[in-house]
Amino acid sequence: MFEFSPLYTRLTQAGFEAWVQPLSQLIAHKLDPNNHGDLNRWYDSINRLPSLHASETELNRNTVRIGLKDDLSYAEQETLTTILEQFKPWRKGPFDLFGIDINTEWRSDWKWNRLENAITPLAGRTVLDVGCGNGYHVLRMAGAGADLVVGIDPTLVFNMQFQVLQRYLKEQRCWVVPVTLEQLPSAINAFDTVFSMGVLYHRRSPIDHLYDLKKLIRPGGELVLETLVIDGDENDILIPPGRYAKMRNVWFIPSAKALEVMLKRCGYRDIKIIDISTTSVDEQRATNWMTFESLADFLDPLDSTKTIEGLPAPKRATFTAQV
Numbered sequence: 001m002f003e004f005s006p007l008y009t010r011l012t013q014a015g016f017e018a019w020v021q022p023l024s025q026l027i028a029h030k031l032d033p034n035n036h037g038d039l040n041r042w043y044d045s046i047n048r049l050p051s052l053h054a055s056e057t058e059l060n061r062n063t064v065r066i067g068l069k070d071d072l073s074y075a076e077q078e079t080l081t082t083i084l085e086q087f088k089p090w091r092k093g094p095f096d097l098f099g100i101d102i103n104t105e106w107r108s109d110w111k112w113n114r115l116e117n118a119i120t121p122l123a124g125r126t127v128l129d130v131g132c133g134n135g136y137h138v139l140r141m142a143g144a145g146a147d148l149v150v151g152i153d154p155t156l157v158f159n160m161q162f163q164v165l166q167r168y169l170k171e172q173r174c175w176v177v178p179v180t181l182e183q184l185p186s187a188i189n190a191f192d193t194v195f196s197m198g199v200l201y202h203r204r205s206p207i208d209h210l211y212d213l214k215k216l217i218r219p220g221g222e223l224v225l226e227t228l229v230i231d232g233d234e235n236d237i238l239i240p241p242g243r244y245a246k247m248r249n250v251w252f253i254p255s256a257k258a259l260e261v262m263l264k265r266c267g268y269r270d271i272k273i274i275d276i277s278t279t280s281v282d283e284q285r286a287t288n289w290m291t292f293e294s295l296a297d298f299l300d301p302l303d304s305t306k307t308i309e310g311l312p313a314p315k316r317a318t319f320t321a322q323v
Contacts, residue, residue: 001031001043002163007175010148014126015190022185023177030156030178042160045086046167050076052098054168059143062094062109064136066168069099087161089290092136095165105290107283108136111197111226115318118274120222122146125192128216131199134161135176141195142173151176152184187215189323197226197318200259201244206252210266217323223268229256229276229317238311245298245307245314256317268321279314 004027008020033039054067072080081100084090093104123145129138132151135158141149153159153176162176181199194217196209203209213223230238232255244250254262256273263271281304284295295314300306305313 001046004175004177006172007150007177010172011150014148016188018188019185023179026179026183026185027177030154031159036156039156042087042157045083046160046163048079049083049164049167050079052076052080052168054098057169057171059139059171061143062113063096063101064093064139064143065096066165067098072098084164085289087157087164089157089292090134090161091158091290092133093289095136097165097168102289103287104136105284105287105294109140110283111316111318112137112140114275114277115224115226115320116140116144118272118318119224119320120193122193126190127193127195128152128191129195129197130181130213131196132158132176134158135165135174137195137197138162138174138176139165139169139171142171146193147173149174152179152181154178154180154183181209181212184216187212189215189218189221191216191221192218193222193224195224195226197224200225200227201251201253202249204251206254207262207266210262210268214266214268214323219323221323223319223321223323225259225263225319225321226316227259228253229259229315230312231255231315232257234258234261240309240311243309244311245295245309246293256319259317259319263319263321268323270320270322272320273317274320275316275318277316279316 011019052072055071058065090102091105092108093102095102122141124147127141127146127149129151132138132153135151138149138151159176159178194213200206230253234257236255237258238253240250260271281296286294
């Protein structure tokens with residue numbers, strides 16, 4: 001259905017030849033319609049996408065733009081909109097696809113704007129984005145000049161959203177594949193920059209996650225880490241007794257200072273906290289493209305500084321660290 005051979009060529013050129021065979025087998029398994037009940041429906045929707053040429057693309061802007069409204073007829077726009085709606089929920093973005101405004105749950109551009117001038121410039125670099133979702137940040141990384149960006153995310157609907165975008169973008173520097181960090185074939189210290197954004201608090205063993213990331217970064221390379229944090233000193237860590245903001249899979253929320261200690265213990269150096277921001281209901285909210293509950297439903301209606309469970313409301317810190 002999708003052609004990944006250019007990715008395997010790029011990986012070989014970048015020093016990841018040992019990944020090619022096992023990764024190709026894993027991707028084929030993940031995208032086998034017999035292994036997921038929605039894949040045939042999604043494949044059918046992608047096959048029905050209108051044949052269009054994007055006269056302009058812009059990856060280095062808050063709303064990633066692919067094509068212009070004038071590139072398609074009214075009937076084609078109606079067809080494209082209907083098909084895009086088959087891939088809801090759209091969580092990361094925003095996107096402008098041939099004049100169709102995909103107003104996603106997250107203003108992911110806000111996160112990008114907080115870090116883009118504080119990280120090592122991505123021009124010419126080989127990049128891994130762990131937990132990339134539908135690839136919004138993958139595209140922003142390419143827009144910042146990265147030579148190759150591999151995004152990994154096991155959620156198939158997000159992979160399908162990226163394939164819809166790629167149908168018109170045809171950008172061979174950018175790839176999203178349906179695997180987890182733990183499923184990568186082997187640890188090769190070859191990426192110039194590795195991003196882990198919104199992942200650490202979902203890991204039962206955050207220390208292992210930091211070590212696993214470190215094994216993928218070349219000497220002198222950089223980790224960009226973004227995660228939930230709480231206020232406090234190096235001894236403060238929140239382990240939710242049940243759900244956190246209605247999420248079942250939040251295991252571990254340290255203070256920024258505690259996470260800095262963890263990074264040091266894992267052998268990272270030149271650790272910098274480049275941003276700490278409280279997540280607002282303007283940054284994460286329900287939209288026509290994500291109609292389920294969102295942040296406003298996860299907070300105490302009488303005290304927005306607390307979650308519905310009475311825990312500290314979401315606050316996120318972004319770190320850079322060198323290997």
